[in-house]
Amino acid sequence: VIGVSTNDTELETAAEFFELFKIPWERAVPGKRYRVVLSTDGPTVNLNTDLLLAYGSEDRIPDAESVAAVEHTSGPVDVTWGDWTFPIYGRVRLFGTGASVLACGGRPVDVRRCAGSRVTHRVGYDLFHEIRHLLTEGQPPSRAAVPTLELHIGLLRHLLLESRVPFAEIPPRPDGYDFTCCLTHDVDFFGIRRHKFDRTLAGFVARASVGTLADLVRGRRPLGDALRNWVALLSLPRVFLGVGPDLWQPFDDYARVEEPRRSTFFLAPFKGRPGVAPDGTVNPSRAVRYAASDIAKEASAASSAGTEIALHGIDAWRDEQAGRDEIGQIKGLNGRKRTGVRMHWLYFAADSPQKLEAAGFDYDSTWGYNETVGYRAGTSQVFRLTGSEGLMELPLSIMDTALLFAGRMRLTEDRALALCKAIVTNARQLGGTLVINWHDRSLAPERLWGRCYRDLLKEIGDGNRVWFATAGEAVDWFRWRRSIRFTIEPDSDRVRVDAPPGPAVVPPASIRVHRPEGGAEIRFDGREPVTV
Numbered sequence: 001v002i003g004v005s006t007n008d009t010e011l012e013t014a015a016e017f018f019e020l021f022k023i024p025w026e027r028a029v030p031g032k033r034y035r036v037v038l039s040t041d042g043p044t045v046n047l048n049t050d051l052l053l054a055y056g057s058e059d060r061i062p063d064a065e066s067v068a069a070v071e072h073t074s075g076p077v078d079v080t081w082g083d084w085t086f087p088i089y090g091r092v093r094l095f096g097t098g099a100s101v102l103a104c105g106g107r108p109v110d111v112r113r114c115a116g117s118r119v120t121h122r123v124g125y126d127l128f129h130e131i132r133h134l135l136t137e138g139q140p141p142s143r144a145a146v147p148t149l150e151l152h153i154g155l156l157r158h159l160l161l162e163s164r165v166p167f168a169e170i171p172p173r174p175d176g177y178d179f180t181c182c183l184t185h186d187v188d189f190f191g192i193r194r195h196k197f198d199r200t201l202a203g204f205v206a207r208a209s210v211g212t213l214a215d216l217v218r219g220r221r222p223l224g225d226a227l228r229n230w231v232a233l234l235s236l237p238r239v240f241l242g243v244g245p246d247l248w249q250p251f252d253d254y255a256r257v258e259e260p261r262r263s264t265f266f267l268a269p270f271k272g273r274p275g276v277a278p279d280g281t282v283n284p285s286r287a288v289r290y291a292a293s294d295i296a297k298e299a300s301a302a303s304s305a306g307t308e309i310a311l312h313g314i315d316a317w318r319d320e321q322a323g324r325d326e327i328g329q330i331k332g333l334n335g336r337k338r339t340g341v342r343m344h345w346l347y348f349a350a351d352s353p354q355k356l357e358a359a360g361f362d363y364d365s366t367w368g369y370n371e372t373v374g375y376r377a378g379t380s381q382v383f384r385l386t387g388s389e390g391l392m393e394l395p396l397s398i399m400d401t402a403l404l405f406a407g408r409m410r411l412t413e414d415r416a417l418a419l420c421k422a423i424v425t426n427a428r429q430l431g432g433t434l435v436i437n438w439h440d441r442s443l444a445p446e447r448l449w450g451r452c453y454r455d456l457l458k459e460i461g462d463g464n465r466v467w468f469a470t471a472g473e474a475v476d477w478f479r480w481r482r483s484i485r486f487t488i489e490p491d492s493d494r495v496r497v498d499a500p501p502g503p504a505v506v507p508p509a510s511i512r513v514h515r516p517e518g519g520a521e522i523r524f525d526g527r528e529p530v531t532v
């Protein structure tokens, strides 16, 4: 067990950190003997330990460093650890000399000292400040590509392994899989037929005609795609007369591409309601042209085939009663007891977690970026939203419009896939989830982002063991992982691992045992306690 010496205000963050880096820990008891103590605050004199991992940017341990040699710098600043570079958002302490794992501008950010039998490893930043910042403010788009929180976990794991401390860990992925992937679709349109003579139709006509020609000339679209768009354009009169099939039929379009994988659709509750923006304004173009109840038949059919139906929230992020009303429109369409949510246009505020939890949502999946892809919270694991008792966030990793839309990054397919590939590579190494949002009309004319989507699915599956889960299933798995408990047997290196059995559909977890003489991995489904 690792002792954690921290102050009361950081304890909540520490507890969440050790749900993500799931290892046995307890708040350090003064005088009690530990192999390792992680200290981020408070006195270190009464700590009885062989290895002291002392994080912090302030002067704290006089024996670790001559204070004269120390400088400080304020974040955000990049530090390097092996091949990784990650940002520190708060203060960083730069040491004068020392064998260093972490560096910032060529200066060591950590230092290791031996005094008698005790090893002290000083790391010059405030770990739980950083974690709290990631889980509340999140990362700016400029740092989106870095799984920063996972690297804090990785560094701590590295320091434990380097010190040859044995410990048990529950990795953030089911046993036998590399990571979890959730295919999700925000439904903003549901049929072009609903858009007679409006902005959406005007945009469609412009992009399917002249825009497509321009793309063809610039080499951004192959001829086959251009022809498809022109055929679609010519079919519009028949579509609007009701004699031709609608161009946008998301449930069918996605079922064809994704079979046998199942996905999650986020449906808007009300037609014609734009809601209120975080700056208090109302933008009429945010309103959608369908209500969930208009497509109840299609949604129920998809739900019977295993699709999860969740809410594409309008005002739930800012108003608890609105959240209840919006849930009410989705209830009955999905097979789940409770409803998950992702906000339209990714609206969110600091007090949204309390409001969403009070309204009764099962989980949120809004934490992503409109303008880029990556890790808003620095992790792709499901985490508890700060400010809520237990509302889980399934962070969004990759969104089609961020990559491909003219007003966003507008990447070529090759460049978009290259960015996604880096995220897939990280998922293989780090576990967690890969949550993709490909919008309801994106496979159809005039976007025709289906090839890119298929290539992305191929990239995800290629050589990886992937658990394709609906959003709610992924959240349930991580919630079950959180319920796993460690009990330390007194005066021994043995730990008992125990949990209520997982729901039947959920794959088991595994216990990774790190030992200096070599590790082991044990399947764990919660039916029987396991002692390691």
Ligand SMILES: [Zn+2]
Pocket: 186, 187, 188, 312, 343, 344, 345
């Ligand atoms: Zn939307």
